[in-house]
Amino acid sequence: MSSTNNQALSGVKVVDLTYYVAGPGTAKILADWGADVIKIEPPGGEPGRGTGLTLGVPAENTFNPYFGTYNCNKRAIGLNLKTDEGKEILDKLLAEANVFVTSFRPGALQRLGLDYDTMKVKHPHIIWASINGFGELGPDKDKAGFDTVAFWAKSGAMIDLTEKDTSPINPTLAFGDAATACSLAGGICAALYKQAKTGEGSKIMLSLYSQAIWQLGSIISSSQFGDVYPKSRKDPNGPLVNSYKTKDDRWIFLTVFDDRLYKPFYTKVLGRPDWAEDDRYNTPVAVKSCSKELTAMIQGEIEKHTLSEMEELLTNADIAYEVVNHIRDILNDEQAKVNNYIIDTVQPGGRAVVMAQTPVKIDTLEVPARYSTPCLGEHTEEVLKDLGYSDEAIQSLKEANVIETMHEDAIEQIKAAKEEAKKESEAEAKPAKKGRKKKAGKGKKTSAKKAV
Numbered sequence: 200m201s202s203t204n205n206q207a208l209s210g211v212k213v214v215d216l217t218y219y220v221a222g223p224g225t226a227k228i229l230a231d232w233g234a235d236v237i238k239i240e241p242p243g244g245e246p247g248r249g250t251g252l253t254l255g256v257p258a259e260n261t262f263n264p265y266f267g268t269y270n271c272n273k274r275a276i277g278l279n280l281k282t283d284e285g286k287e288i289l290d291k292l293l294a295e296a297n298v299f300v301t302s303f304r305p306g307a308l309q310r311l312g313l314d315y316d317t318m319k320v321k322h323p324h325i326i327w328a329s330i331n332g333f334g335e336l337g338p339d340k341d342k343a344g345f346d347t348v349a350f351w352a353k354s355g356a357m358i359d360l361t362e363k364d365t366s367p368i369n370p371t372l373a374f375g376d377a378a379t380a381c382s383l384a385g386g387i388c389a390a391l392y393k394q395a396k397t398g399e400g401s402k403i404m405l406s407l408y409s410q411a412i413w414q415l416g417s418i419i420s421s422s423q424f425g426d427v428y429p430k431s432r433k434d435p436n437g438p439l440v441n442s443y444k445t446k447d448d449r450w451i452f453l454t455v456f457d458d459r460l461y462k463p464f465y466t467k468v469l470g471r472p473d474w475a476e477d478d479r480y481n482t483p484v485a486v487k488s489c490s491k492e493l494t495a496m497i498q499g500e501i502e503k504h505t506l507s508e509m510e511e512l513l514t515n516a517d518i519a520y521e522v523v524n525h526i527r528d529i530l531n532d533e534q535a536k537v538n539n540y541i542i543d544t545v546q547p548g549g550r551a552v553v554m555a556q557t558p559v560k561i562d563t564l565e566v567p568a569r570y571s572t573p574c575l576g577e578h579t580e581e582v583l584k585d586l587g588y589s590d591e592a593i594q595s596l597k598e599a600n601v602i603e604t605m606h607e608d609a610i611e612q613i614k615a616a617k618e619e620a621k622k623e624s625e626a627e628a629k630p631a632k633k634g635r636k637k638k639a640g641k642g643k644k645t646s647a648k649k650a651v
Contacts, residue, residue, distance in 0.1 A: 206233025207561045211391060213298040214289070215239065215273065216313070219247040220373040221330050221346065221407065222302035223269040224380030229298070229387065230272035231557040231567060237292060237582055238275040242603050244575045254372065260574050261548030261612045267572030268554050269373075269380075275573035276582045277603025280311055284601040291586050293318075297394060298326045298387055304341065315402050326390040328403040330383055335404050346407050350375025354411035359418070359428035371526075379410040381558065438486055438494040439464065442523060449506040450523035453513075458482055460518060467516040468509075469500040539564045547571045547609070549616030574613070576603040 211234040215226035223238070223245075230236040238245075251258045251265030258266065279285040293299060299318065301308065308314040308329075315327045329335075332344010333353070342349075347370060351357040357367045383405045390401035412419065418428060426436070435441045439455035455464050461482075462475040474480045474496075479489055486493055501509060506522065513520045524532075530553055535541045544554050556566055579602050583593050596602045 205562075206567065208233040208388075208391075211235070211298065212296040213237070213300060214292050214296045215300050216289075217300055217302040217330070218245045219250065219302070219345070220269050220376035221379045221383070222300055223247060224373075224377055225328070225330065225383040225387070226300050227269050227272060228380060228384040228557050228559070229300075230569075232384075232559075232561055233567070234298075236273040237296075237578075238270060238273045238573065239278050239280075239289065239292075240275060240575065240603075242277060242279050242600065244277075248575070250372065259548070260606060260609045261616075262546045262550050262552075263572060264546065264552045264554060267544075267546065271554075271572045272567065272570050273573055274570060274578035274582060275576065276579040277576035278579075279601050279603075282599070282601050284596060284599065286311065288583070288586070288596075288602075290321075292582075293322050293325060296325060297391060298328060300328045300330075300383070300387070302330050304331065304343075306341070319400060319402070323400055324394065324398060325400045326387060326394060326403060327400060328383060328387050328390075328405075330379065330405050330407075332406060333408045334406045339408075344407055346370075346373060346375030346379070349407035350379070350411040353408050354415055355428075356411055356415060361429050363429045363431040365429075375407055375411060378414065379405060379407055382410055382413075433494055434491040435494060436487065436490070437483065438490050438497055441494060441497075443498050443501045445504060445506045445509055446502055447505045451501075451506065451509055451513075451520050452523055454519040456519075460516075463516045464518055468512045468518060469497065471500065539566050542566050544568075545616075545620075547574055547616065548612045549619055574605050574609045577605045577609075579604045 208229060211229070213226055213229050213234045213236040215223065215236050215238045217223050217226065226236045226238065247269070248263060248266050249258050251263060254265065256265045257263065278288060280289060299313075299322075301313065303311075303313070305314065309317075312321075315329070318325060318327050331340075332349035333339035333342055339353075351368065351370050351374075357370065361368055383403065386403045386405065390403055393399065393401060418426070422428070430436065432442055439453060439461065442450050442452045444450055453464075455461065458481065461480070465474040465480070466472040479485055480493055504512070510520075510522070529535050529541060532541075539556055539560070540558070541553050541555055543551060545551050580593055583596075583602070588596075593602070597604060
């Protein structure tokens with residue numbers, strides 16, 4: 200565990216009662232910025248612990264990369280909120296917390312006494328942050344909402360962002376959740392500023408549907424003036440902002456917004472100076488009126504070149520473009536690595552995996568790996584002792600099934616992993632045997648892996 204004294208949210212305490220990704224992702228961002236986040240899980244763990252299995256990702260107690268992406272840097276406790284003692288423990292945590300984040304539906308919150316109207320009376324200082332599928336009001340307010348239905352389907356993004364006359368997108372899990380988490384984290388920080396000045400709490404509301412609408416704001420504006428979706432890449436809004444295939448069957452995406460760059464694009468990249476002098480092709484309004492025709496013309500020129508040839512031409516002309524990559528390519532992308540957008544990690548059981556990181560960095564690009572991906576109930580005893588519970592009281596709560604602590608098999612796996620890591624470290628630190636020549640260019644082996 201590393202110090203958080205110099206981090207932006209050092210001293211902020213967060214109670215995280217959320218499942219799956221959007222809520223947990225919010226709390227994870229706050230944790231990465233320095234907050235002390237306590238994740239509350241029911242007996243057996245929150246359902247998000249098993250989601251990775253649907254994608255073929257291991258979901259073991261000590262090796263759960265999908266779950267860890269949105270939950271590392273937190274302390275996790277197992278708490279049965281169906282018991283009076285469990286509710287009492289949560290209430291003590293809330294009394295000390297700055298923020299309460301929840302993704303529970305309104306009915307469940309009311310039954311637990313955790314709805315905003317109850318909380319603002321009992322804990323007027325607290326920032327109550329809720330994330331749901333469709334919003335606080337309206338006919339859909341009580342519907343179950345995952346990002347696939349509330350973010351993608353309800354908003355229209357699922358069908359209107361596809362190639363025209365094809366099927367709806369089958370979206371990857373958590374795409375909308377992750378974006379929504381960033382927005383909620385930002386709203387909480389604004390409320391923390393108010394809290395620091397006045398001592399008062401706030402009610403922060405966000406839905407997956409509202410996030411999708413915000414991200415589709417440009418289309419919502421244009422659709423009122425004849426801009427119809429879905430579209431085909433063969434007849435786009437603008438042929439100079441579009442994808443094209445190269446001679447070697449690779450895709451690139453061009454973005455030539457500024458019509459001052461039309462001439463260097465036509466002449467230096469495509470070798471067609473005649474197009475730069477043709478009034479049909481040299482202004483944004485003009486190219487929109489002949490979009491289908493010009494798209495086919497540009498495709499005809501680009502497919503004469505390989506990807507590497509096109510990259511050289513576009514770079515020399517200072518035209519914005521990017522190779523259309525696969526998501527798997529991120530794992531080996533130097534740009535992602537050098538900025539710590541992804542990092543090599545070692546999970547609690549000792550196995551390594553690459554994980555995506557919180558996108559917003561504050562003051563440093565370094566990743567604050569204070570806590571590993573938490574095992575179920577890993578910090579229950581620690582948190583209860585912070586609240587003043589004795590060993591005897593903790594044991595009594597455990598026997599009454601009020602709390603859940605870390606399982607013995609997980610403890611043993613983590614212990615074994617630490618012992619193995621220690622042996623490897625000691626082996627690396629041993630000096631070379633006498634008489635053995637050190638190979639040129641070979642220095643001490645180092646590791647970039649983080650315990651996350």
